[in-house]
Amino acid sequence: MEFLLDGILNLEWQQVVMYVIGIALIWLAIKKEYEPSLLLPMGFGAILVNLPFSGVLDQVLQGGVESHGIIQWLFDVGIDASEAMPILLFIGIGAMIDFGPLLSKPSMFLFGAGAQFGIFAAILLAVVLGFDLKDAASIGIIGAADGPTSILVSQILNSKYIGAIAVAAYSYMALVPIVQPMAIKLVTTKKERRIHMDYNPQSVSKSMRIAFPIVVTVIVGFVSPQSVALVGFLMFGNLIRECGVLETMSNTAQDQLSNLVTLLLGITISFSMRADQFVTVETIMIMAIGLFAFVMDTIGGVLLAKFMNLFLKKKINPMIGGAGISAFPMSSRVIQKLAMEEDPSNIIIMHAAGANVSGQIASVVAGGLVINLVTQLL
Amino acid sequence: MNVDNIMDALQIMWKGMVGIFVALIVIMLVVMLMSKIGSKNQKDDQTEK
Numbered sequence: 001m002e003f004l005l006d007g008i009l010n011l012e013w014q015q016v017v018m019y020v021i022g023i024a025l026i027w028l029a030i031k032k033e034y035e036p037s038l039l040l041p042m043g044f045g046a047i048l049v050n051l052p053f054s055g056v057l058d059q060v061l062q063g064g065v066e067s068h069g070i071i072q073w074l075f076d077v078g079i080d081a082s083e084a085m086p087i088l089l090f091i092g093i094g095a096m097i098d099f100g101p102l103l104s105k106p107s108m109f110l111f112g113a114g115a116q117f118g119i120f121a122a123i124l125l126a127v128v129l130g131f132d133l134k135d136a137a138s139i140g141i142i143g144a145a146d147g148p149t150s151i152l153v154s155q156i157l158n159s160k161y162i163g164a165i166a167v168a169a170y171s172y173m174a175l176v177p178i179v180q181p182m183a184i185k186l187v188t189t190k191k192e193r194r195i196h197m198d199y200n201p202q203s204v205s206k207s208m209r210i211a212f213p214i215v216v217t218v219i220v221g222f223v224s225p226q227s228v229a230l231v232g233f234l235m236f237g238n239l240i241r242e243c244g245v246l247e248t249m250s251n252t253a254q255d256q257l258s259n260l261v262t263l264l265l266g267i268t269i270s271f272s273m274r275a276d277q278f279v280t281v282e283t284i285m286i287m288a289i290g291l292f293a294f295v296m297d298t299i300g301g302v303l304l305a306k307f308m309n310l311f312l313k314k315k316i317n318p319m320i321g322g323a324g325i326s327a328f329p330m331s332s333r334v335i336q337k338l339a340m341e342e343d344p345s346n347i348i349i350m351h352a353a354g355a356n357v358s359g360q361i362a363s364v365v366a367g368g369l370v371i372n373l374v375t376q377l378l
Numbered sequence: 379m380n381v382d383n384i385m386d387a388l389q390i391m392w393k394g395m396v397g398i399f400v401a402l403i404v405i406m407l408v409v410m411l412m413s414k415i416g417s418k419n420q421k422d423d424q425t426e427k
Contacts, residue, residue, distance in 0.1 A: 103409060103413070107406070110403070112402055113403075116395070116398050117395065119394070120387075120390060120391035124384070127380070127383045127384050127386075130380075133383050133386055204413070208412050208413060212409065219405050361405070365401045370390065373394060377390070
């Protein structure tokens, strides 16, 4: 009866650590509702791939029989070979985004750019801590505050830390309500957080809403060709939403497509959460650098707003700058909540939403630029 | 600590931030132009009516 004990006898302590991490992710997903659509499949997957001789991974059985595992196959086909899963998810995300607040207040574009600073600060920190350039760049992309972009960039750059990067990216996205207020309070005064902003939006015509995704795709394609897969699919989803003749397709992209890809992406990413790769000092360092990236994103955006205030008659509430990260709509809600904490009559959510959707575009541009710049230097 | 990598990271930082700002400022200007043209057309239509 020894064959029944093969699994338990081959269990290693690192795998037990992964079960604890898996259960912790499932707990965060269910109890705290932190990005449950991603963290729950990732948590369960972390347990699946770390069972000794797990059948979800490729292996050679006794007698030389080859067995193919479903999670390894999903990873090979959906992420490794084509990056299809994160890219397909962008169609759904694009279909969900209303760029109206941004189009009616185009100056908010600047904050999307400013709040990407954390990516580059994190790359620098990762290099200082001893990671090589491609791993450092992959880790820095956690600062894009955009899970699919982080997965895509780390996969294209062939980083061995893709699992830890995905966990960090999604965990910190879920922790935006904790991380951002702390970072904003570090660099703003109460008086600045109380600044009111008038909201007089320009009207946004339907033709402009339709032209916008096409224009963005072309401009970003020229400036950062490596971003085209990301921005192109994001804008394709948005075009489906805005064209007005594909409502069923738009609803499918927002609901079924997004849910299906997210579900598969979560469990597929767990392939890179095998104990031998995940239970390392580097994983702890990546989690710390990821936190640093989110903090520096927020600070970068806030400082840009403060800098602009030096030249503006009508001051901007600098917290708007912090909303320029890609975590939509959570970041804009956090900024509004902070504004109301200081002054309950202060409504800045539409400005924050504009900066926040700008962050969606800026983060994919940043992803493409990082791929482009790093591959030139390697 | 690898000094070459740090210099590369600094290079990625400035080029990356410039690239993002250039891309978003160009998009912002095109959006402003489009809304100006759109509102002008709207005014022309209203005058014709």
